[in-house]
Amino acid sequence: KKTMEGITTGTLIEAGKVLAGAALVVVPLGIKYLKRKAEEKTFTVRKLDCAATIESRIIEMRARLGVDRVAIFEFSNGDKTVMGFPFLYSTMTYERVQDSISSMKGMFNKVPASWFSSLNSHFVPVTSNYGLFYDDGTAILDGVETMTPDVVSILKGYHIVSNCIFKISNNIGDGLLIISDHKKKLVFTKEEIAQIKGDTNYIANIMNQRPK
Numbered sequence: 001k002k003t004m005e006g007i008t009t010g011t012l013i014e015a016g017k018v019l020a021g022a023a024l025v026v027v028p029l030g031i032k033y034l035k036r037k038a039e040e041k042t043f044t045v046r047k048l049d050c051a052a053t054i055e056s057r058i059i060e061m062r063a064r065l066g067v068d069r070v071a072i073f074e075f076s077n078g079d080k081t082v083m084g085f086p087f088l089y090s091t092m093t094y095e096r097v098q099d100s101i102s103s104m105k106g107m108f109n110k111v112p113a114s115w116f117s118s119l120n121s122h123f124v125p126v127t128s129n130y131g132l133f134y135d136d137g138t139a140i141l142d143g144v145e146t147m148t149p150d151v152v153s154i155l156k157g158y159h160i161v162s163n164c165i166f167k168i169s170n171n172i173g174d175g176l177l178i179i180s181d182h183k184k185k186l187v188f189t190k191e192e193i194a195q196i197k198g199d200t201n202y203i204a205n206i207m208n209q210r211p212k
Contacts, residue, residue: 050210058096071095074175118150123172130166162186169204
């Protein structure tokens with residue numbers, strides 16, 4: 001049987017079958033593609049939201065404490081952050097500085113963690129939470145005064161007078177919060193220490209929400 005255009009009904013049926021078969025393949029692929037794109041967009045948005053939240057907190061901290069720099073260092077074996085030892089590299093993932101201070105973030109992109117072993121070694125024990133190091137070799141570790149002459153060369157090399165380090169969590173592999181000043185010897189009250197610990201807990205919670 002032929003249609004008005006001379007095309008047989010059988011031909012139309014076969015063409016319909018071909019189109020239907022193609023639709024069975026193309027439609028699911030299209031749905032998968034759109035779903036993947038939506039997931040990628042959600043992943044990116046969530047990642048950016050977490051980054052913006054952390055950035056906002058360190059901006060607030062720097063202004064509140066009146067220091068030159070607040071930054072975060074994260075550790076990794078390679079290109080992805082790991083949740084513990086062993087780690088080989090250290091990257092400054094966040095930084096906020098006073099207007100008169102030059103950023104150091106570009107200097108610390110996947111640098112060997114061994115460069116700062118004299119500082120980081122103090123935070124390997126789970127019980128160690130924070131340390132305040134001075135360029136004269138003195139230090140305060142978890143509230144106890146001590147001497148750390150091995151860190152002097154690091155601080156003087158970067159012209160840092162005071163370098164305060166807080167662990168993001170009990171595990172040093174989760175990262176370190178750095179508070180530094182190039183001009184003055186920082187001294188924090190017990191209340192300020194408690195508030196900084198609260199800041200690190202908040203940052204740790206946001207980091208745990210980051211999509212992986």
